[in-house]
Amino acid sequence: MKKKYAPIIVFVLMLPIFFVGLSRNKSELPSPLIGKIVPAFVLPSLIDPAVMINQANFNGRFVLFNVWATWCAGCREEHEFLMELSARDEISIIGLNWRDNRNDALNWLITLGNPYELSVEDKLGRTAIDWGVYGAPETFLINPQGVILYKHLGPLTERDWTLNFMPFLVTEQT
Amino acid sequence: MIPEIGQFALIISLCLTLCLGGFGLLGAHKNNTELMSLVKPLTHAQFIFIVMAFVSLAYSFLTDDFSVLYIATNSHSELPDLFKFSAVWGAHEGSLLLWILILSVWMILVANFSKALPRTFIARVLGVLGFLNFGFLLFTLVTSNPFERISPAPMNGSDLNPLLQDIGLAIHPPILYIGYVGFAVAYAFAIAAMLSGKLDQRWARWTRPWTTAAWLFLTIGIALGSWWAYYELGWGGWWFWDPVENASFMPWLIGTALIHSLAVTEKRGLFKSWTLLLAISAFSLSLLGTFLVRSGILISVHAFATDPARGVFILMLLCIVIGGALILYALRAPNMDEPIGFSALSRETFLLLNNVLLVIAATLILLGTLSPLVLEVFNGDKISIGPPWFELAMIVPMIPLIFLISLGMNTFWVEQSANKLRKKLQVPFILSILFGLIIPMYFYGKITLLLAVGTISALWIMTSSVLPLLKQCQTSLGRKSLTRSTLGMSLAHFGLGCFVFGVTIVSAFNIEADRRLSPGESIFVAGYQYQLRGLKDVEGPNYQAIEAEIDIFKNGNFLTQLRPQKRTYRVQKSPMTEAGIVAGWNRDLFVALGEDLGDGSWSIRIQYKPMIRWIWFGCFIMALGGLVAITDRRYRRQPS
Numbered sequence: 001m002k003k004k005y006a007p008i009i010v011f012v013l014m015l016p017i018f019f020v021g022l023s024r025n026k027s028e029l030p031s032p033l034i035g036k037i038v039p040a041f042v043l044p045s046l047i048d049p050a051v052m053i054n055q056a057n058f059n060g061r062f063v064l065f066n067v068w069a070t071w072c073a074g075c076r077e078e079h080e081f082l083m084e085l086s087a088r089d090e091i092s093i094i095g096l097n098w099r100d101n102r103n104d105a106l107n108w109l110i111t112l113g114n115p116y117e118l119s120v121e122d123k124l125g126r127t128a129i130d131w132g133v134y135g136a137p138e139t140f141l142i143n144p145q146g147v148i149l150y151k152h153l154g155p156l157t158e159r160d161w162t163l164n165f166m167p168f169l170v171t172e173q174t
Numbered sequence: 175m176i177p178e179i180g181q182f183a184l185i186i187s188l189c190l191t192l193c194l195g196g197f198g199l200l201g202a203h204k205n206n207t208e209l210m211s212l213v214k215p216l217t218h219a220q221f222i223f224i225v226m227a228f229v230s231l232a233y234s235f236l237t238d239d240f241s242v243l244y245i246a247t248n249s250h251s252e253l254p255d256l257f258k259f260s261a262v263w264g265a266h267e268g269s270l271l272l273w274i275l276i277l278s279v280w281m282i283l284v285a286n287f288s289k290a291l292p293r294t295f296i297a298r299v300l301g302v303l304g305f306l307n308f309g310f311l312l313f314t315l316v317t318s319n320p321f322e323r324i325s326p327a328p329m330n331g332s333d334l335n336p337l338l339q340d341i342g343l344a345i346h347p348p349i350l351y352i353g354y355v356g357f358a359v360a361y362a363f364a365i366a367a368m369l370s371g372k373l374d375q376r377w378a379r380w381t382r383p384w385t386t387a388a389w390l391f392l393t394i395g396i397a398l399g400s401w402w403a404y405y406e407l408g409w410g411g412w413w414f415w416d417p418v419e420n421a422s423f424m425p426w427l428i429g430t431a432l433i434h435s436l437a438v439t440e441k442r443g444l445f446k447s448w449t450l451l452l453a454i455s456a457f458s459l460s461l462l463g464t465f466l467v468r469s470g471i472l473i474s475v476h477a478f479a480t481d482p483a484r485g486v487f488i489l490m491l492l493c494i495v496i497g498g499a500l501i502l503y504a505l506r507a508p509n510m511d512e513p514i515g516f517s518a519l520s521r522e523t524f525l526l527l528n529n530v531l532l533v534i535a536a537t538l539i540l541l542g543t544l545s546p547l548v549l550e551v552f553n554g555d556k557i558s559i560g561p562p563w564f565e566l567a568m569i570v571p572m573i574p575l576i577f578l579i580s581l582g583m584n585t586f587w588v589e590q591s592a593n594k595l596r597k598k599l600q601v602p603f604i605l606s607i608l609f610g611l612i613i614p615m616y617f618y619g620k621i622t623l624l625l626a627v628g629t630i631s632a633l634w635i636m637t638s639s640v641l642p643l644l645k646q647c648q649t650s651l652g653r654k655s656l657t658r659s660t661l662g663m664s665l666a667h668f669g670l671g672c673f674v675f676g677v678t679i680v681s682a683f684n685i686e687a688d689r690r691l692s693p694g695e696s697i698f699v700a701g702y703q704y705q706l707r708g709l710k711d712v713e714g715p716n717y718q719a720i721e722a723e724i725d726i727f728k729n730g731n732f733l734t735q736l737r738p739q740k741r742t743y744r745v746q747k748s749p750m751t752e753a754g755i756v757a758g759w760n761r762d763l764f765v766a767l768g769e770d771l772g773d774g775s776w777s778i779r780i781q782y783k784p785m786i787r788w789i790w791f792g793c794f795i796m797a798l799g800g801l802v803a804i805t806d807r808r809y810r811r812q813p814s
Contacts, residue, residue, distance in 0.1 A: 007451060007503060007504070008500035018489055019489060070329055071332065072332055076326060099744065125742075
């Protein structure tokens, strides 16, 4: 008679395993680039394609490197926060316009506002591959020595900024 | 507008399934004819509204409505129409909707093919299925609504995962799901039997065709998945012991055990509570399969979306569905078994052994799949249990199982004389050993113990699975007495033999070579000459690719040209390998393009895979056997 309860007991014993497995946060995909110097690139400026920009333009200050595109829903979502952040003057934001149409991108910046101090255009997506970009939007935090400190996946919010980005700025500056 | 119609249809079907569950179970409990008479119309109604929701989503995909979040994240205007359609189930939300749609199709089939069944029984079955669909509809609407809008709408979508842009993946999940969800029918039959407290041989007869139908789709689904991984992932393997694959293999093993145990319950009235437990387990493992894939509980190459809130909901659903059934089992099942004897040498014994071995195999895989998680919980280490463990865990129960299959098929129920059995199986046994040794020696020039065990047992199954057919034809000359049941059984086991043969040969004689090639150079692998003619850029509908042209020669004669590609999908930027494959009944030649090594040369992976087609061919024959068995006349007989 007792053995009829065995299946339910086994199932109950297995539940904690599932529960633990579920409560793990899998969205934090570690980037192998964290702690490394930024990958080198030379790309045309989005605003003026005749001007070439490379990673040396980051040096000497903290930089947010934001990967975006007009076809990307998440980028539209975070745009408002990026505008706000650039208005605060806490950090320079550099935009990488990824696999996009130049006219669409310029139109976007004109109508919605331009939060970027510099914008580069990665038409073929080669640079994005070097940076290990999974999908837009993605945001990298880079220190004055050109080392990547943190990478954020998905739309950036005020909460992400204060929780995950600000601590780096505070500790590195002191 | 259209997405709102879909959303609305989902909400209506949520209400309908709740009524169906309530009326079905309550009506059967109170024996209330009025409530029970509502069960079939409600089943039809929920089906219509779920189809409406599914069509709305598919229509929105095809018309590029990027104001729907799910479509914006999983489609793109450049995507070919076929993949816009298959993108409906390309991620979490839509595949749940597909799950729900398939369950409602099974419900419609049960409602329409159950005229011979007692009214209270069918009300309970449909009630249970209604509650199940209610649970999944609620899950979809609360945590994973595929119709959620975003404002403002993006100008274009962020594209379907390139891995999923393939015809194999377009049809693989639906077929796999038909199998998974099909076990819900066996589950509902088991719950209905436990609720009524009656389980007789007729019950097993009703349950058998549904179980076999689910099993045959699961077989095809797993085989398709394996075939897809073979040509699309670009590694040339056909099974990776990936958690997602294991998640589909476990219910298959338990489902196979269930089919055999149902046979005993139908013919002899034995193993009743065991059969119930297997029916519950097969569906529970199917749910775990859905749950493992969806929640990202385990790391896997196929893993889809991750969201803990969804996981917790699924966990609660599992507790109710599995926990509830097991509690009911603990309370009701013990009263069902009757003491009926059978001799040690009888078909019952062999089927019991079959069940024990299949359950051991499934348990070992479950342990291997979950143990990395357990270890991580205890000491935080990330350990992955690789193929060596699973291969060993498979071989140990499978070798005795394969040997016993032939005996079981050729043994009578109740009692069998050992002498007669020996006489019957002598010739096939000797032939199998002889050819099992000769074939690898003659064709491949090598023999090892494991290889010999593999080829001998493959031939042993194939030859002995023909015997029951011959016997049935002989004993009743003139009369048409070959039943579809027997034919199906023989076919399915013969297919298993083909499968074992393919697996054995390909694992023993597979040849792999990674070589550096410049245009004009050629190399020899397994007697075939591969010459790289050149490389060129190719433009696909939504990707760019580099394509190599490789000529293959056998004994100096031109055989064919292969064009493996390395693709980069424009929107998501992920590189993908498209292997070039020459298929043949006795060998595949597989060429994949590796990396650009500079100076114009490329690394190229070449593989010679003998008999690999037999793996999928064997699975197909197994499934065909299932199909033939379902059409047996006794399932169609109307009650007198």
